Amino acid sequence: MTTTVRSYAAVASDSPLAPYKLTRRTPRQDDVTIEILYCGVCHSDLHTARNDWGWTQYPIVPGHEIIGRVLSVGAGVTRFKPGDHVGVGCMVDSCGECPACTQGHEQHCPESTYTYGGADRYDKQPTQGGYSEKIVVSQKFVLRIPDGLDLAGAAPLLCAGITTWSPLKNANVGPGSKVAVVGLGGLGHMAIKLAKALGAEVTLFTRSQGKEDDARRLGADHVVLSTVAEQMTAAAGRFDLIVDTVPYAHDVNPYIPTLSFKGSLVLVGYLGPLEPALDSVPLILGSKAVAGSLIGGIPATQEMLDFCGAHGITSDIEIIKMAEINDAYERMLKSDVKYRFVIDMASLKAE
């Protein structure tokens, strides 16, 4: 039996999100039916709602930082039971058989199914996200939320958390590591918290002096103003890893000299051409790399959540009602949020 649930959807690129009656599929044997309690608001939600990337099919229900409570489980579900607190991130399915899947990097499966804007592998129906009352997801893509973690603050871990966790873990960041973070937003503030908890010495690169106090409160040991040449020169050769969270076009060349030999700058926020042109000279002379990183696989996501549970790490959030989503999008475009909006889904039921 399909279920009709309340949600918020965009029906066109130029229309605000509005209430929408959404049909969820009949649960399958391995499905978990989840009552959504909170949903974080990611920049991807806004880009998709407004068709900024050109691939949106309407209507679209965004949301892939989902925290909920298990309502029921299919006969084949072994890992969850009603009442469990669970999360769903950017993916809800994948082929399960390709090298990416078998290595636990499901985000790189050619057939991975995004939580919204994808198509279900079996019924081919469009997938719809977390701005809704309920969601039905295969247990393979459901995450356990550690006890004691604030549920609203945990929502952004499902995208912002895993996105910044992956480059830190790939670089084996730990005590003795020197990590820099470029940009202090939804991704950047998580990168600081996670790198610090992993034991690294953490530096924030920022263009705005006003972010220093907040950066230190979040865990940064140092703040470097990227607009001040002397500060950039003083940071030469310092970092094993730079996590660049800036979501718009920017020159990455000035950061390369601040990497130590064999260091990497990992882009997680900006999709587009690297202009001005990236110079290969310091890359070669220092055996350095510029890389990209896409969210993370399901095993890494669970590892990150368990780490956050053990260290009491959640996102700094501002809770909003579902009906406030369009105002929230406008504020996000002005970076007017510290550091992530999270929708309280009780507000949708109360409408």
Added chain:
Amino acid sequence: MTTTVRSYAAVASDSPLAPYKLTRRTPRQDDVTIEILYCGVCHSDLHTARNDWGWTQYPIVPGHEIIGRVLSVGAGVTRFKPGDHVGVGCMVDSCGECPACTQGHEQHCPESTYTYGGADRYDKQPTQGGYSEKIVVSQKFVLRIPDGLDLAGAAPLLCAGITTWSPLKNANVGPGSKVAVVGLGGLGHMAIKLAKALGAEVTLFTRSQGKEDDARRLGADHVVLSTVAEQMTAAAGRFDLIVDTVPYAHDVNPYIPTLSFKGSLVLVGYLGPLEPALDSVPLILGSKAVAGSLIGGIPATQEMLDFCGAHGITSDIEIIKMAEINDAYERMLKSDVKYRFVIDMASLKAE
């Protein structure tokens, strides 16, 4: 006692290399005095002789692919004795104490001394390279040449060999790995040989159909014509590692889709801006990297030489006389060499 030896030097950017009386330092306690038998001819020699990089101090004696025989050793030398076959590569000294040195990545020591065009750490005299009869080098920077390896063919291993070995080893290339090489020259032909001997499946990317037979003879399993769109599309997602040996400006974007997820394209040949602009989209969506790599440290160089000894790997070379060096430079500019010139230093004594 300093020694005066015959050599070939450039005395200005626009003058051909010509015979030059070179003074070698009085050997120190840890110095090895080497009779040079062969010296490979690297593009860096030409660039330095002609001041293409703007840092040349004249006169300059190029040459950093040096194979020789030990003539004498200082009182503190424990690792070599007269008669040993030895090699000297791109470096002749470093601080020995910094993180790069203690980790065996001496090429990244801020004080590493290049074999030519550097300055000795103690007497501050300019270092001069292998286009000469003899060289005096600290034992720390002298390499053992395995018995049985053709001495002339081994010379290019000291630069072209280690330059392509480093990215292969950093990527843990071995059986099951899929490696592509861009460009078939001095570096490219070594990359193919080394990757194949490490057990990888090897593909050459080339713009010229005429290189296919040679590539297969050198060990390539496949050849992809980068000018043929269908061949590039068919290679999508295939490679764990691409070693890009092309020494001039070129668009690296078309190669990125041929990397598998988490794959890297490593530049070893081209120093300059990456134009057209590198697109971050496939880097992020595939968690891929574009990196640079600079030669390799002394431990890695010895490891590579020992590997080549065990597998009978040398460079494909054309032996020239010292007096033919200027003609050789002109032919290198036309890529008219398969695949490395090596100077027979007996020709210098015979002049």
